[in-house]
Amino acid sequence: MSFNTTILTLFPDAFPGVLDLSVIGRARAQGLWSLETLNIRDFALDKHASVDDTPAGGGAGMVMRADVLAGAIDSVERGGRPLLYMSPRGKPLTQARIRQWSQGPGLIVLCGRFEGVDQRLLDSRDIEEVSIGDFVLAGGEIAAQGLIEACVRLLPDVLGASSSVAEESFEGGLLEYPHYTRPREFEGRSIPDVLLSGDHAKIKAWRRQKALELTRTRRPDLLPLKGDQAGSNPADKNKGKPQ
Ligand code: SAH
Numbered sequence: 441m442s443f444n445t446t447i448l449t450l451f452p453d454a455f456p457g458v459l460d461l462s463v464i465g466r467a468r469a470q471g472l473w474s475l476e477t478l479n480i481r482d483f484a485l486d487k488h489a490s491v492d493d494t495p496a497g498g499g500a501g502m503v504m505r506a507d508v509l510a511g512a513i514d515s516v517e518r519g520g521r522p523l524l525y526m527s528p529r530g531k532p533l534t535q536a537r538i539r540q541w542s543q544g545p546g547l548i549v550l551c552g553r554f555e556g557v558d559q560r561l562l563d564s565r566d567i568e569e570v571s572i573g574d575f576v577l578a579g580g581e582i583a584a585q586g587l588i589e590a591c592v593r594l595l596p597d598v599l600g601a602s603s604s605v606a607e608e609s610f611e612g613g614l615l616e617y618p619h620y621t622r623p624r625e626f627e628g629r630s631i632p633d634v635l636l637s638g639d640h641a642k643i644k645a646w647r648r649q650k651a652l653e654l655t656r657t658r659r660p661d662l663l664p665l666k667g668d669q670a671g672s673n674p675a676d677k678n679k680g681k682p683q
Pocket of ligand 1: 528
């Protein structure tokens with residue numbers, strides 16, 4: 441079964457973009473996932489092919505028209521796929537959400553431009569707003585590529601060693617431990633001895649310790665609250681919570 445993506449955008453030339461590179465591009469060539477782009481402008485209703493207009497109530501910028509976008513969206517065969525709108529107002533993406541989508545039939549992704557889209561479009565169609573972080577891009581295309589890349593790399597057979605995914609940042613509720621490779625000495629800095637010891641239990645303990653330290657310093661929000669006895673695995677704190 442393939443993971444099928446449909447992108448609605450004013451800039452179809454932005455695709456496949458980075459999605460054509462390396463393992464993700466190869467996976468598409470192998471038919472593990474598919475990419476279809478629709479140009480929103482093809483659904484314009486007037487002879488000027490306008491897709492946006494001035495905001496009701498005044499103010500800066502332009503707003504994408506609900507009628508044009510509805511035509512584009514309604515032309516897509518949903519096939520049970522979630523319909524997402526990339527938006528800084530959306531819930532920030534999480535790896536858990538990415539994993540859920542990667543286990544489904546695919547995604548339909550609407551990329552905004554200008555000030556965004558008419559609210560009535562979001563209210564009238566079953567659309568989930570999704571943010572890639574608390575900052576503002578000029579358009580949803582890069583955000584959509586990031587989201588799709590994150591989903592596709594989790595599909596079976598896309599990455600070589602699936603165990604490398606299991607240990608990654610966020611998978612166990614922690615940021616990943618630091619990595620080292622050759623040369624053994626770099627500008628006077630050496631690889632930590634434990635990693636060269638061949639003692640796998642010790643290496644595992646060291647990595648877990650480093651992952652905990654990193655998470656505590658950089659992302660304490662990922663750790664269970666003090667006094668919260670959810671267990672040794674901080675990921676437990678999210679178990680059973682609605683997404
Ligand atoms: N006026 C809007 C920002 C519009 S930016 C606001 O203040 O909320 C134009 C488009 O870029 C958006 O419609 C959205 O599709 C995309 N975009 C911008 N920032 C994004 C983010 N953090 N995550 C996902 N999409 C984003």
